[in-house]
Amino acid sequence: MHQTRESAWRGYLIDHHSPAPPTVTLDRLDIEEYRRFVRTANITTLMMYCKDHWGYSYYDTSIGTRHPGLTHDWVAAVAGMLREEGVEFNAYYCLEYDTLAPSQHPQWSIVDAAGSPVRLEGRMAKWGMPCYETPYRSYVLGQLEEIVGSYRPDSLFLDIFGKTLCYCEACRTRFRADYGYALPVAESRNVNEYQTFDFGEQGRDVNAFLEQCADRMLDEIMTVVKRTDPRIQVTINFAALYPKSIRDRLDYQFTEPWAGNWLSAGYSRDTAAGQSPQLGPGDVSEVYNYRPYDVYRVAAAQIAAAGCRVFFYSGSQHADGTLEHEEARRIGRAYEEIAAIEPWLSDREVFADVAIIQSDSSVTARAGSHVVANAIGRCKKPDPHRRAVLGAMQCCDEANIAWTVLPEQNADVETLRRYRLVILAGLFFISEPLASALRDYVHDGGALLADGECGLYARDGSRLTDFAAAEVLGCTFGSRLDEFKAAEWGGYVAPLRDASSATSSDDAAVVDPAQFWAATPDTFVPAGRVQYRVSPATGAQTLGHLVAPAVALTDTTWVNWWCPPPCAAKLADLNPAVVASRYGRGRAIYLAWDLFHGKADGLQLTQSIFSGAVSHLLPDPSVALETGYPATVSFSAYVRGDELIVHIISHFAERTNGDAPPVEPGILRVSATAFQVTSAHLVAGDSEMDAGGVPLTVARTERTFDVALPLVRIHGLVIVKLGGLPPR
Numbered sequence: 001m002h003q004t005r006e007s008a009w010r011g012y013l014i015d016h017h018s019p020a021p022p023t024v025t026l027d028r029l030d031i032e033e034y035r036r037f038v039r040t041a042n043i044t045t046l047m048m049y050c051k052d053h054w055g056y057s058y059y060d061t062s063i064g065t066r067h068p069g070l071t072h073d074w075v076a077a078v079a080g081m082l083r084e085e086g087v088e089f090n091a092y093y094c095l096e097y098d099t100l101a102p103s104q105h106p107q108w109s110i111v112d113a114a115g116s117p118v119r120l121e122g123r124m125a126k127w128g129m130p131c132y133e134t135p136y137r138s139y140v141l142g143q144l145e146e147i148v149g150s151y152r153p154d155s156l157f158l159d160i161f162g163k164t165l166c167y168c169e170a171c172r173t174r175f176r177a178d179y180g181y182a183l184p185v186a187e188s189r190n191v192n193e194y195q196t197f198d199f200g201e202q203g204r205d206v207n208a209f210l211e212q213c214a215d216r217m218l219d220e221i222m223t224v225v226k227r228t229d230p231r232i233q234v235t236i237n238f239a240a241l242y243p244k245s246i247r248d249r250l251d252y253q254f255t256e257p258w259a260g261n262w263l264s265a266g267y268s269r270d271t272a273a274g275q276s277p278q279l280g281p282g283d284v285s286e287v288y289n290y291r292p293y294d295v296y297r298v299a300a301a302q303i304a305a306a307g308c309r310v311f312f313y314s315g316s317q318h319a320d321g322t323l324e325h326e327e328a329r330r331i332g333r334a335y336e337e338i339a340a341i342e343p344w345l346s347d348r349e350v351f352a353d354v355a356i357i358q359s360d361s362s363v364t365a366r367a368g369s370h371v372v373a374n375a376i377g378r379c380k381k382p383d384p385h386r387r388a389v390l391g392a393m394q395c396c397d398e399a400n401i402a403w404t405v406l407p408e409q410n411a412d413v414e415t416l417r418r419y420r421l422v423i424l425a426g427l428f429f430i431s432e433p434l435a436s437a438l439r440d441y442v443h444d445g446g447a448l449l450a451d452g453e454c455g456l457y458a459r460d461g462s463r464l465t466d467f468a469a470a471e472v473l474g475c476t477f478g479s480r481l482d483e484f485k486a487a488e489w490g491g492y493v494a495p496l497r498d499a500s501s502a503t504s505s506d507d508a509a510v511v512d513p514a515q516f517w518a519a520t521p522d523t524f525v526p527a528g529r530v531q532y533r534v535s536p537a538t539g540a541q542t543l544g545h546l547v548a549p550a551v552a553l554t555d556t557t558w559v560n561w562w563c564p565p566p567c568a569a570k571l572a573d574l575n576p577a578v579v580a581s582r583y584g585r586g587r588a589i590y591l592a593w594d595l596f597h598g599k600a601d602g603l604q605l606t607q608s609i610f611s612g613a614v615s616h617l618l619p620d621p622s623v624a625l626e627t628g629y630p631a632t633v634s635f636s637a638y639v640r641g642d643e644l645i646v647h648i649i650s651h652f653a654e655r656t657n658g659d660a661p662p663v664e665p666g667i668l669r670v671s672a673t674a675f676q677v678t679s680a681h682l683v684a685g686d687s688e689m690d691a692g693g694v695p696l697t698v699a700r701t702e703r704t705f706d707v708a709l710p711l712v713r714i715h716g717l718v719i720v721k722l723g724g725l726p727p728r
């Protein structure tokens with residue numbers, strides 16, 4: 001019987017990559033102890049090693065090597081127990097880390113350009129790395145067929161998927177066949193999983209080749225396992241960080257957090273629509289070095305509230321095969337609270353005013369000639385686009401407005417019209433269909449916020465002379481201002497605060513500068529390393545100027561301990577920093593520096609400028625949280641039938657490593673033009689409550705329904721009853 005993954009909200013992996021005896025004996029493995037652990041941990045999915053990073057299999061395989069400590073088929077035993085317990089059996093299989101295979105078959109190893117075997121460097125564990133362009137491919141496919149055919153797992157998790165750069169005979173032959181020249185060689189040897197090689201003009205081909213290898217492998221795996229069991233649900237680790245072309249071929253998506261639990265889960269939710277995303281942090285549970293209970297609780301609550309199934313993993317199996325039940329107790333307590341909110345986690349739609357565009361082609365357009373050799377390093381390494389999307393998520397979250405991440409492939413005009421503000425954060429490439437959709441969206445009344453090199457690259461990475469959607473940004477591109485980029489603050493923004501100085505060629509100021517700059521103190525705001533010279537279009541309004549530093553940071557020139565300060569004298573050479581414009585019935589604001597990247601890099605006053613932009617572009621959000629603690633409290637909102645499901649989260653325990661004092665989250669403000677609110681209840685969370693929940697006070701103001709929220713320590717689930725949805 002297959003368990004349904006949609007209802008499996010509580011997952012766990014006993015993470016026991018195990019070398020052979022005498023190091024790891026597994027001589028006291030006991031299925032009844034596993035059963036007790038599963039019950040205590042209160043889990044609904046167990047990920048189970050079928051083959052680990054050491055390369056040992058935990059089942060009776062005719063192709064690979066069973067772990068020498070095992071006396072019987074351990075996968076069969078665990079699979080049977082999980083069926084009895086009604087717990088999803090999630091089979092784990094590792095591809096590119098396998099220490100045994102290249103030691104038994106040296107010709108299967110990934111090799112560097114000098115022909116030496118490559119293994120993982122820069123970490124405590126130095127796994128061997130086989131290449132699946134060798135006969136290791138049929139070894140993998142054969143084992144997957146064995147596992148799926150013999151044990152009928154509910155789902156299959158492929159770890160260390162991708163294609164690491166390899167100079168074996170097979171890889172070199174394949175590259176030459178595909179590209180007509182020899183696989184280019186980098187000078188230095190690989191030192192860790194993030195080592196990057198610059199292949200000049202051929203780098204783009206190398207990246208494309210590695211992606212194609214991974215593509216073909218995924219195709220073959222899917223063919224083999226689906227032929228064996230068409231109902232098997234397959235994913236790869238880090239799924240959310242792969243291009244949509246790969247994501248779409250997966251049955252569900254598993255990702256480890258790359259931007260904290262809360263924002264990583266939101267990103268996974270939105271880039272895996274309909275694919276039951278699962279988020280699994282590895283830094284919450286740490287066996288032996290236990291963190292407080294509330295750290296587990298806050299992580300689980302954050303992940304579920306942001307729309308992902310919760311997953312933990314840790315090294316909870318001792319060398320003899322016995323288990324750490326202390327870990328099971330901690331997970332079990334966190335999962336009790338997830339079980340309590342499960343009735344509200346399914347069959348709901350994310351509610352958002354703001355869409356942040358996510359673009360695979362912006363990532364490849366900016367990758368240039370650089371190749372990260374290790375497949376996992378390549379997928380985990382932050383790129384400028386994803387970093388900007390992260391900054392935009394942080395801005396929206398701290399502003400406590402409702403946001404979603406929208407993949408470029410889904411951003412047609414009909415979809416854009418569901419949102420009241422579209423953010424183009426570090427969106428280096430804009431396809432013609434997207435540019436056209438953006439034009440129509442803004443023309444018909446939409447609002448746009450864009451920064452930096454918006455649409456300044458072609459798909460192939462070459463630079464364009466102007467923004468791809470210049471007419472909706474209200475300005476044309478001039479040049480990159482990168483003379484001072486050696487300093488983290490290579491430029492500053494000087495606000496123009498009064499209407500008379502905010503120049504607009506038709507005198508009809510479109511933005512009130514006092515309102516725009518209300519949250520920004522009277523200072524020069526750091527604007528990252530690089531800025532952009534732009535020319536405002538006729539009718540556009542300049543709300544601030546870029547100011548250069550006093551001097552460039554070099555070996556011989558500097559000012560004080562810090563980045564060189566702004567040079568007021570250089571105000572003479574004025575470049576617009578903030579350009580506001582109208583296009584049709586819509587509005588746009590363009591920021592002439594990498595504002596969102598700066599937010600992710602910790603430039604503090606970015607948030608003040610963002611809130612100024614939002615006050616103009618989204619003056620009456622449909623749902624917002626008015627809170628005194630914007631960096632501590634977050635919310636997420638979903639629509640189900642005539643209910644608005646709202647999660648309130650306090651991140652306090654995450655920041656303090658486990659202290660969770662009660663925090664006043666503030667007021668949930670629901671716009672009366674978006675919704676009619678009839679009542680609101682707290683139905684689950686920290687506090688004990690009756691089955692019907694706790695009724696909350698709803699105050700009707702002129703334009704909003706204000707729901708007074710109760711104190712939260714970690715989380716609360718609020719149901720807002722709606723009396724009909726007006727058309728959006």
Ligand SMILES: [Zn+2]
Binds near residue numbers: 133
């Ligand atoms: Zn190879």
